[in-house]
Amino acid sequence: MAANTILVIEDDPRIQKALHRQFTTEGYEVHLAGDGEQGLASCKSLKPAGVVLDLMLPTMSGLEVCKGIKKWSPTMPVVVLSAVSEVADKVLLLEMGADDYVTKPFSPRELMARVQAAIRRAQRPAVNDRVTFGNIAADFSGMEVFKDGESVSLTAHEIKLLQYFVENPERVITREELLNDVWHYTSYPTTRTVDNHVMKLRQKLEPDPAKPIYFRTLHGIGYKFVRGD
Structure with a gap:
């Protein structure tokens, strides 16, 4: 190619x-x-x-x-x-x-x-439909996420965002890239869409949302997903 x-x-x-x-x-x-x-x-x-x-x-x-x-x-x-x-x-x-x-x-x-x-x-390299990190298990084909074995309710876009992070570990990802690749937006009147969804993932999946270990902020740039294994 x-x-x-x-x-x-x-x-x-x-x-x-x-x-x-x-x-x-x-x-x-x-x-x-x-x-x-x-x-x-x-x-x-x-x-x-x-x-x-x-x-x-x-x-x-x-x-x-x-x-x-x-x-x-x-x-x-x-x-x-x-x-x-x-x-x-x-x-x-x-x-x-x-x-x-x-x-x-x-x-x-x-x-x-x-x-x-x-x-x-x-x-993008293919990843398994089933992945684990820390105490989190995700089945992307079944659109299911579990924390400590208990089902966690995530919206479709939260699951898409989680999958994108999992497929791009340890890489700095800008908000604009997330809006392009996850939401397919091409104009950016505000980037609060990304911030709000990341906040929801932290609330639902992080051990301590105030001190995230998986979904880390790079101030002025975007985010980085760290498996924390």
């Missing part, structure tokens, strides 16, 4: 130009494909780090291209460009295999953030 290559499958020259400029500014090598068949073939030959895919394409629809990419490489990050605005259709976009979507009109910077987040998720 070409770790620094982005494939843009888009037939609008204006969008091609805007995305080429945005991604090359961030140090990526950008390849352009103007129709579906060319895009699918280019994906297989280039093995890019990620794909930006328009739904409305000549020769082959974006839906067919996405299915073809995912059949060939299930973990290939694909972010779809779509004029779709209905919630039901957005769900369909994700069900067809897309890792994320951005609706038109869009900000190239927002799209870049979503592509980078999808690439990070794809490159």
Whole structure:
């Protein structure tokens, strides 16, 4: 896989130009494909780090291209460009295999953030569905967490946040990264969302929430998860 290559499958020259400029500014090598068949073939030959895919394409629809990419490489990050605005259709976009979507009109910077987040998720090392640290046991496949053998009630986002921490131990993680990768936000009017969820994890899982040993604050930066084993 070409770790620094982005494939843009888009037939609008204006969008091609805007995305080429945005991604090359961030140090990526950008390849352009103007129709579906060319895009699918280019994906297989280039093995890019990620794909930006328009739904409305000549020769082959974006839906067919996405299915073809995912059949060939299930973990290939694909972010779809779509004029779709209905919630039901957005769900369909994700069900067809897309890792994320951005609706038109869009900000190239927002799209870049979503592509980078999808690439990070794809490159994240696999972890066991069942993990333990200290007196905590988590079964992420079953969405269950236990403390001293007793079930702990966590919301879906608290479990997602916990899993993200467990998958990234001993690493400083910024609030913006958490908002991108856990919540899929790309604008940050406030970062209190992250702080409030970390506070809840501390209250429910730490031996002493006032003196956390698992979920540690890096002031001015973000957080670090330490197993404490």
